[in-house]
Amino acid sequence: MHPRERPTTRRQFLIRAGAVVGTLSGADALLSACGGSAKSGAVVPPTTGTLLGPGGIPLARASHPVTLKRWEDPIASGLKPETGGTFTIFNYPAYIDPAVIKAFGKKYGVTVKVTPFDNIATGVTKLASGTVSPDVMEMTPDQLPRVVAGKLVKPLNLDYIPNLKNVWPSFQSPYYDVGSRYGVPYTVYSTGIAYRTDRVKEDIPNLKPNPWDIFWHSQKYTGKVALLSEERETIAMALLHRGIKDINTEDPKLVNQAVNDLQELYKICSIKVGDLQYENVPEDKAWLNQAWSGDMLAGYLYYLPNKQTGKLLRFWNPGYGNGPIGNDMWCVCSTTKKPVLAHLFLNYMLDNGVGYKNFVDFNGYQPPFNEIQPESLIKKGVIPETLASSVLTESDFGPKSLVEAGLTNAGESLWQNGYATFTSGA
């Protein structure tokens, strides 16, 4: 044996293994932090609290429409779509019908790949860091100024998207992107309460003074009550419980009061947070759950243990001006190597047949199509009458609708810290 050749003893091995494991115990966080580096190279400015968003873009409100400046010219009209290779869709997992995207790939001779993200903010972070290079990305209006200011999405040439005429007029030129310069709508939804009539006996839609109060009177449903795991939704719900309709407030007093109210729910009902309401309510794991309108439709269509349970499901839709309402959209990413095809994908998703199939055959979230009305869905037997309130109409949107719009950076920090306080269980 060589003098330097000393076998590792068991103890030494354990010591060293322990040391390695110890230092690696935070590896998840370490690696996730390595995801990217800043592109613009700017330093942190003190946020002003004014209604200016990223890059000085005014923050849109339903009452204050914003026309976004094009940072480059859109692609020329009349170009042929690119073929071959892979076409990447960057969106929420299980939020688009695989059959729909397969048909798109077949139609244009490309392999379609879906790259999922956890939420839009995380998706934007990944896109900005360059760790993904998608062709199209799902977006929300509140994040749109950020991706436009960061030049992460391309201006659109609407000549390629004639199907935009199929959507409600208010979404052909929405307040957050007048002229549809950067995106087209995908789905619409409202935030309300999903519940089961066999478990929850209160008549939630007619609760006075405020149906949102049900969460603060849910002792008897302890362990079966949940909120969405979204900071904007949970804090907005607590604001609405207090009768405050400014769900984009950046007033620390109001946000902190909302957080305090949410913390009361620990003792009242051992409140839970999560995003599986479309599954948990039909499967009896949750009885009272803050939810999006599409959740109960998806739950009815796909997660019912039996059809009888379908009659027990309800969704309280707060109605115009009384509860959060919103929409998702599609944008063409700056990273695309297939800009023409990306435009055609947006057009494809706005096709009446494709959008309807995606809605009723898969995700339960409706596109804002003129053709889709609650009455027709009930008549066709697609949904039961008891869930008619889950289907929105254009009249649900308007200048007085409550939209979770973009915040200043200071506002985002305020809301994030508030949500962290709530989820810490403190």
Add this chain to the structure above:
Amino acid sequence: MYPRWLWPLSAIPGVVWLLLLFLLPLYVVVGVAFGSVDPVLLQPIPAWNPADWNTSWISHVLDQLLPGNVFWDVAVRTCEYVGLSLAGCILIGYPVAYFVARHASRTKSMLLILLVLPFWISYLMRMLAWINLLSPGGYGLRFLSATGISSVLFHLGVISDPSNYLGGQSFTVILGLIYGYIPYFILPLYASLDRIDRSHLEAARDLGASPFRAFWHVTVPLSKTGLLGGAVLITLPMFGDYYTPNIVSGAPTTSMIGNQIDLYFHGGPQPTIGAAITILLSAFLMVLMLYYIRTIHRASREIPA
């Protein structure tokens, strides 16, 4: 005869691996924790040069870790959960490891395979299995009710609702942690127990020690390194765990410090806070590691290998 440089050379892959996948990422997190954030894209801007470090995020998190502030409760809860889970692993794992090492003869190979079996299934899948087991009508829930275990746990105040283990109960999170990590505890402990020279025990018995005294004064000290090694292997990752409470509970009142890190790294304008919590957690774990190394070194001196 091998050349002198051969064996040091064999360490290069490990060293490179550590440099690239541990030290470099660690420094990136340090840079993020002491850096700033791009106001447009909310991307962290790491401060690579210590002279440029902005300590305000670390100070902020330290302040929030004080009693009464936001991170205090979740930090204390994390320590409680990890401590109780470790105790559970010792109570369950030590007898198992002892039996396999000392009393299983023909079945030893089979038992070892069974101990390794959980590694064949992903941790997340094993946790998700609990959802079905403990759901209404689930076999696990029915078993706990039928055997009276639920009733006993309820009367002892361990659980608040015997029919709803998934309703945000600390017990379920601790159960999940024990279940998820116990294989990592048993295997090093088994290795340690298996290598104890039986002649030590025979000597103790010859000198008049009862079986229990022989176990307590010979087996336990000689298995101390395995015990501590297994404890380190499970407690350190437990401190960073966030998916177990997410899956089996989902209640804020059962969240752990890893959930806060996850939240701040999950988009939004303050990844610096997530990085600062990570650095402080790593520093805390390093203290535990130093204690472990010191104890093992002391044991090495006291007990010949």
